Amino acid sequence: xxxxxxxxxxxxxxxxxxxxxxxxxxxAFTSVEPGGPAVRAGWEEHPPRKGFFTDTSICIGxxxxxxxxxxxxxxxxxxxxxxxxxxxxxxxxxxxxxWRHVEFIEQRKPLGGQTTGVTIGVPETTSYAEPSVGRAVLxxxxxxxxxxxxxxxxxxxxxxxxxxxxxxxxxPLVDLGMPAFDLPSASPDAGERTDFRWLMASNxxxxxxxxxxLDVCPTGALFRTExxxxxxxxxxxxxxxxxxxxCPFGVIDRRIGDKNKPKDDLANKNHGVAQxxxxxxxxxxxxxxxxCAQACxxxxxxxxxxxxxxxxxQKRVETLQAAGVMGAQLYAEDPDGGVGGAGAxxxxxxxxxxxxxxxxxxxxxxxxxxxxxxxxxxxLGLVAAAATAFVAGRx
Amino acid sequence: xxxxxxxxxxxxxxxxxxxGQQDAGSKASNPEREDGDRAFDVGIRAVPGTEGQGSASATxxxxxxxxxxxxxxxxxxxxxxxxxxxRRRKGRAEELMVPDATFTSYYxxxxxxxxxxxxxxxxxxxxxxxxxGSSLLAAGADLSGRPHxxxxxxxxxxxxxxxSLLALVHDLGRPERFYNMLRVFKPTSPMxxxxxxxxxxxxxxxxxxxxxxxxxxxxxxxxxxxxxDLAARPAGLAAATFAPAVxxxxxxxxxxxxxxxxxxxxxxxxxxxxxxxxxxxxGMAMVLAPLAESGPARALAVIxxxxxxxxxxxxxxxxxxxxxxxxHGTPGRLMRASKILTAAGATGALLLGRRSRAGAxxxxxxxxxxxxxxxxxxxxxxxxxxxxxxxxxxxxxxxLDAKRAAQAAGREPTVPPTSVRPGPSADDAQRTDPTSHTxxxxx
Numbered sequence: 001x002x003x004x005x006x007x008x009x010x011x012x013x014x015x016x017x018x019x020x021x022x023x024x025x026x027x028a029f030t031s032v033e034p035g036g037p038a039v040r041a042g043w044e045e046h047p048p049r050k051g052f053f054t055d056t057s058i059c060i061g062x063x064x065x066x067x068x069x070x071x072x073x074x075x076x077x078x079x080x081x082x083x084x085x086x087x088x089x090x091x092x093x094x095x096x097x098x099w100r101h102v103e104f105i106e107q108r109k110p111l112g113g114q115t116t117g118v119t120i121g122v123p124e125t126t127s128y129a130e131p132s133v134g135r136a137v138l139x140x141x142x143x144x145x146x147x148x149x150x151x152x153x154x155x156x157x158x159x160x161x162x163x164x165x166x167x168x169x170x171x172p173l174v175d176l177g178m179p180a181f182d183l184p185s186a187s188p189d190a191g192e193r194t195d196f197r198w199l200m201a202s203n204x205x206x207x208x209x210x211x212x213x214l215d216v217c218p219t220g221a222l223f224r225t226e227x228x229x230x231x232x233x234x235x236x237x238x239x240x241x242x243x244x245x246x247c248p249f250g251v252i253d254r255r256i257g258d259k260n261k262p263k264d265d266l267a268n269k270n271h272g273v274a275q276x277x278x279x280x281x282x283x284x285x286x287x288x289x290x291x292c293a294q295a296c297x298x299x300x301x302x303x304x305x306x307x308x309x310x311x312x313x314q315k316r317v318e319t320l321q322a323a324g325v326m327g328a329q330l331y332a333e334d335p336d337g338g339v340g341g342a343g344a345x346x347x348x349x350x351x352x353x354x355x356x357x358x359x360x361x362x363x364x365x366x367x368x369x370x371x372x373x374x375x376x377x378x379x380l381g382l383v384a385a386a387a388t389a390f391v392a393g394r395x
Numbered sequence: 396x397x398x399x400x401x402x403x404x405x406x407x408x409x410x411x412x413x414x415g416q417q418d419a420g421s422k423a424s425n426p427e428r429e430d431g432d433r434a435f436d437v438g439i440r441a442v443p444g445t446e447g448q449g450s451a452s453a454t455x456x457x458x459x460x461x462x463x464x465x466x467x468x469x470x471x472x473x474x475x476x477x478x479x480x481x482r483r484r485k486g487r488a489e490e491l492m493v494p495d496a497t498f499t500s501y502y503x504x505x506x507x508x509x510x511x512x513x514x515x516x517x518x519x520x521x522x523x524x525x526x527x528g529s530s531l532l533a534a535g536a537d538l539s540g541r542p543h544x545x546x547x548x549x550x551x552x553x554x555x556x557x558x559s560l561l562a563l564v565h566d567l568g569r570p571e572r573f574y575n576m577l578r579v580f581k582p583t584s585p586m587x588x589x590x591x592x593x594x595x596x597x598x599x600x601x602x603x604x605x606x607x608x609x610x611x612x613x614x615x616x617x618x619x620x621x622x623x624d625l626a627a628r629p630a631g632l633a634a635a636t637f638a639p640a641v642x643x644x645x646x647x648x649x650x651x652x653x654x655x656x657x658x659x660x661x662x663x664x665x666x667x668x669x670x671x672x673x674x675x676x677x678g679m680a681m682v683l684a685p686l687a688e689s690g691p692a693r694a695l696a697v698i699x700x701x702x703x704x705x706x707x708x709x710x711x712x713x714x715x716x717x718x719x720x721x722x723h724g725t726p727g728r729l730m731r732a733s734k735i736l737t738a739a740g741a742t743g744a745l746l747l748g749r750r751s752r753a754g755a756x757x758x759x760x761x762x763x764x765x766x767x768x769x770x771x772x773x774x775x776x777x778x779x780x781x782x783x784x785x786x787x788x789x790x791x792x793x794x795l796d797a798k799r800a801a802q803a804a805g806r807e808p809t810v811p812p813t814s815v816r817p818g819p820s821a822d823d824a825q826r827t828d829p830t831s832h833t834x835x836x837x838x
Contacts, residue, residue, distance in 0.1 A: 086502040093504055103501060216651060218587035219575040238575045239568015242586050245510040245652035245781070254511045254568045272568025353788045356501030360791040360798070364653050365583050371647045371661045372582075378646065378665035379639035385673050385698045386531040386691075390539055393690030 036306075037209050037343075041224035049228035050284060051343035052293065052301055053309040054202055055316060056355075057328065059300040061088060061200035065100040068295035072280065075099060076255075076267045093356070094203055096255035099277040100292050103355055105199035201346065201355050202292070202301055205230070205251045205277035206332050209340030210363040213243035213252050213276075221274070228306070228343055229279040239272040248339065248361035252276040279343070306343055317347055325349060331357060338362030498792060500784040507653045509781035515566035517774035519559045520645050521675065521767050523593075524668060526555030527642030528676025528695065530600055534635035535691055537628055544692065546607040547683040548676070549631060553604030556597050556641075563593075585647040592644055596637035603631035642672035649777060655787055656717040656780035657773075663710035664773070670706060671737075671766045673699025678740055678762025681748060681755045689755060693748040696762050700741035703769065704734060716790050720780040721772065729772030736765030 038046040069075065078097035084090050087104035094101045207229045214222045214230050221237035222230060232252075243252050257271025280290035288294075293303035302309060313330050320328035331352050333345035338361050352359045500506070510516075533548035535541075564573045577594070581587040606627035609620050646668040650661035657664070677696025681689050707730075711718045721730050740761030747754025780786040 084502075089502075095508075105501070212653060215581075215583040216586065218579075218581065218584045218590060219572075220579040220581070221575070236572075236575055236578070237569070238572035240576070240586060241511040241566070241568065242584070242652075244508050245654050245657075248507060248653040250506055250508040250653075253508055274568075351499060351792075353499045353506070353784070353792065354501065356504055356506060356784070358506050358787050358791050360795040361653075364651050364658055367658070367661055368583060368585075368647075368651055371585075371650050371665075374662060375640075375643045375647045375665040378669045379643040381666065381702070382528070382531065382639045382642055382669040382673060385669075385702070386528075386535055386695055389532075389677070389691040389695035389698060390535040393692070393694040 036228050037211075037224055037340075038226050038228045043224075043226045046226040046228075048305040048307065049343060050279060050303070051207060051228070051306040051309055051345070052204060052279070052290075052303055053313050053333075053345060053347070054204065055300050055302065055313070055347045056199065056201035057300075057316075057320060057325070057347055057349055058298045059102070059200040059202055060298055061102055061104055061198070062297060063091075063102045064295040064297060065202050065292035065301055066091065066098070066102055068291040069100045069277075072283070072291035073099065073278070074266065074269065075275075076269055094205070094249075094251045094253075094276075096253040096275040099204065099275075101203045103199075103201045103203055105201075105350070105354055107197050107199060107350070107354075109197050109350075199349055199354065201348065202296075203355070203357075204292070204344050205279070206249055206339065206345070207277075207279060207343030208332075208363065209335070209342065210365070211339070212246035212248055212363045212365060213274075215363065215365040215368075216242045216246035218242060225281055225284075227279065227281070227284050229281065229284075231278045231281050232274055232276060234270045234273050234275070237273045239274065241274070243274050246364060248358055248363060277344075306341075309345075313345065313347055320347075320349075327351075332361070338366070498785055498788045500788060504784065505782050506784045506787040507655070507781050509654065509778045510652070511568070512566055512774075514771075515562040517771040519562045519566075520649075520668070520770040520774065521671075522555040522559040522562070523645055524642045524672030524766065524770070525675045525679060525763075526552040526559065526600060527596075527638040527640075528672040528699070529555065529679065530596075530603075530631070530634040530638035530641075532676055532680050532692060532695060533603065534631050534638075536688070537631055539691070541684075541688040541691075544680060544684040544688040545631075546610075548680055548692075549600070549604040549607050551676070551679050551683070552600045552634065552638075556593070556600050560593065560597065585644060585651045589644050589648055592637060592640045596634055596641050599630045599634035599637070603627055603634055606630075639669070643669050649773065652777075653787075654777040654781045655790070656714065656720040657777040659714040659717045659790075660710050660773070662713055663706050666706040667703055667710060667769065667773075670699045670701075670703030671769045674703055674737055674740070674762045675699075675766035677744070678759035678766070681744060681759030682763070686749065686752055686755060689748070692759075693744045693755070696744050696759070697741050700737045700744075700762060700765070704737055704741075707734070707769075717776075717780045717786045720776040720783075720786060724775075724779060726772045726776035726779055729768045729775060733765045733768035733772055736761045736768060740765055 036049045038049060075097050078095065079090075079092070082090060082092075084092055086092075087106050089102065089104045091098055091101050209228075211222075211224075211230045214224060217237075218240060219236055219238055221233045222243060223233060225231050239254050241254050244254060252274050253276070255269075255271050255273055255275050258265070258267040261267045280288070280292075283290055289303050293301040302312065304312075310333055313333055317328050317330050327349045329348055329351075331346040331348050332339065332342035335341035340363070346355075346357075348355060348357075529548040529552035533545050533552060536545035536548060564570045567573055576587065576590040579587060580591055602623070606623045609616065609623055643665045646665035647661075649657040650664050652658060660667075673695050677692045677694070677699055680692030681696060684692060711721060714721075720726060740758045740763075743754055743758030743761060748758055749755075
C-alpha cells in the first residue's frame, strides 16, 4: 500500500536518454533497494554514490571550506559581519546562503586522556595548547613521545564520564604570553583551571538516502542526481518552503533577497528559492572534487565514493576510540538509521546535539502512510458528520 | 479543560530550564540573553559548558535562526515566561527528588528550521476548512431543499477557496512560478497532493457559487445562465466529494514535516482539523442562513466543535514534550482562545441557535473565530517548537538512549564499540565536570 512507488515516478520524466537527463524522477520514501538512491530514483547507468566524510577530529576551524564554497558556487553574502558571541562562529547556521558552516564548541573537557610529556613552556591556562598537542598525538606524528607514566595513563577518562583533571606537570612553566581565549574576568582563579578543548566541525547538507526535503518537494525541483546526491533546480523551485520544514537537520532554507539592490545583483541571485549544498554537482560532472573538500587543508573534509568513505570512517573511529577518545562516534552514516545513511556523514567527538545535530533524525515521510490513513478517516468522519447533521437538523 | 502541562510533566521530568553558565565571553557579549532567557523556563535544563545557553529565541533574534531576517516572537514569550517561572517555583519542593533532565544544544540554536511560511498559511488552513465544510453543507442543503442555506454555503465555499488559493500563491518565494506545482504528482508530498485536490475542488466550488450569483443578479446571460443553472447541482455535488479531502489533507501538510509540534500531532491533527472545519462552516452558515434552514448547520457546528475539543485534548496527551508548545506564549493564548470560543459557540448553538437569530449569529461568529484561533495556534506552536532546540533534541535523545540501552542489553559486552558508542554522554560528563560548580550554585 505504499503510495510512493506508484504515480510519482510515472508522471515525471525518465532521466536516462532524455534531453532532460539531469532531472531524475522524484524519490520514494524509506524503501531501501540495492544499488543506492540513484538506482531507486530511476538512474539506469550511474557512477558510484559520492559523498563527504567530515572528520571533525582533525578540523582546525580555518573556514576555508566556507569560503571556497561561497566562491565556487557564487553564494551571496549573508549577514553583515555580525559577531554572534558564539566563540569563533560568526556564521551561525547552515542556510540558503551558507552551505558549509564551521562550528566552534568550547568545552571544559580533555580531548583524550593523553599527556604528551612535551613541555613547551606554555602555561596550562593557555588553553589551546592542550587540544592541539593531543590532536597531534592522535595523528600519530609524535605518538612515541609519551611521558612514561602519565602518557599511558588513560585514567583521566572513563566510560561513565567522571572526568578528572589531567595529571599536573612537574616541569616549571614559563609564560610565553600566548593569548588566552577567555576573558580575564571569566576565571577568578586561573590556577584552578583544568582541561579545556575545542571542538570544530564543518557542517554541510547530509544528502540523505531517505531525504525529507526531496520527498516533500511539490514541484520536483529537488531531485536525486546520478551521484546519489540531492540538488535543487533553481529554475524550477517556486519557493514554497516545504522542504525547509521537511529537512530533519535544518539544512535547506529559502533565500531572502535584498530589495534595495538591483535584481541582477548577486544578493538577489535565486532569491525566494530554496537553496542548499549541491555537493558541487557541476564539479562532480567534470570529475572534480567539490570546492570545500579541495580547499580543506587537513583533509577533515574527505570526498569520495560513499562505500569507501564508510570504511575509512569506521577505521578512523576505531583508531580514535583505541587511543582513548571515547567520545568519538560516527554520525548519520548508518544505513539502518532514520535517514537511511547519509551521503555526507561525520566523525564527532561528542554527542550530536553538542554540534547542533539532531541526535536521532528520522525522515518525516516515514510516518506518511499512517498520516494519509488518518487523514482519510478524518475525511470520512467529516462526511459522516455532515450526513448526521442533515438527519438531526431536520427537526 | 486542558491539563496543566507543567503539572503533568513534572512527574517524570524535571521542570527547570537552566540557562547556560557559558564559558567565558558570551555573557558579556550577549546582553540580549537576559530578556529571552526565561522564555522556555518550564522545559528542560540546557547543559552549560556545551554552550546550551540562552533560549532559542534570543539567538534566533540575532542570527535569524540561521536564515537571517526572520521575525521572532520573543516579546510574547517573555510574558509567558514570567508565568512559567512562577509555576516552577511552586514545584521546587518536589524538584529535589527528581533527577534533572538536561539537554545540550549548540549555543541554543534551533536544530530544525522553522518554515518560512507566514500568516498566509494558517489563514489558508482556516479558509480551506471553511470551504470544505461549506461545500458539504451546500450539497446537503441542495438535496434537502434549503435554498438559502445552499446559496450562502456555496458562496462561502467559493470565497474560501479563492482566497485560499491567493494566499497560497502569495506565500511562495516566487509566486510567478506557482504553476510549477502542476509539474508532478507526488504522493510523498502532501503539498503536491493538496495542489491536485484543490485543482479538482476549486472549479466545481466556483461554478456552483457562480450559479447562485447569476441568480441574484438582475439580468440574465441567455444560454450561459441556463447552462450554469443546469451544471449547478452536479458541480455542487462534485465539489462536495472533494471537500472532505480539502478539509483534512491540510493536517498531513503540517504533520509531514520535521517540525516537532506538528509531526508529533500526526495521529490526531486530521481529526482536529476536520472538526475545526465543521465548526467553522456550521458557524458561518448559522450567521448567514435564516433560522428555519440552519438546523443542519447548527448540528454540524456542534458535532465539529465537540470533536475538535475532545480530539485536541487527546492530542495534547499523545504529543509528548512538544505539547508544551501549545501552551505557552502566542500559540498558548491562541489555543486557549480557541477552546473558549469553540466551547462557547457550540453551547450557544445548542441553547440559542434555534430560537434567536441574534444568538445564532453570535454563536456562529464565536465558532468561526474559534476555528481561526485553532489554525493559527497550531501553526504558531509548530513554529515555536522548531525554533527551540529542546523540542527536537530531548525526545530524540531519549529515543537514542533507549535504543542504545536495548542494543547494549542484547549484545556481548566484549564487542568493540563502533559507531554506536557507549562512552560518556555529554550530559553525564557535564555533571561530573570539575568546573560544573558554577552550574550547581546557579541552580
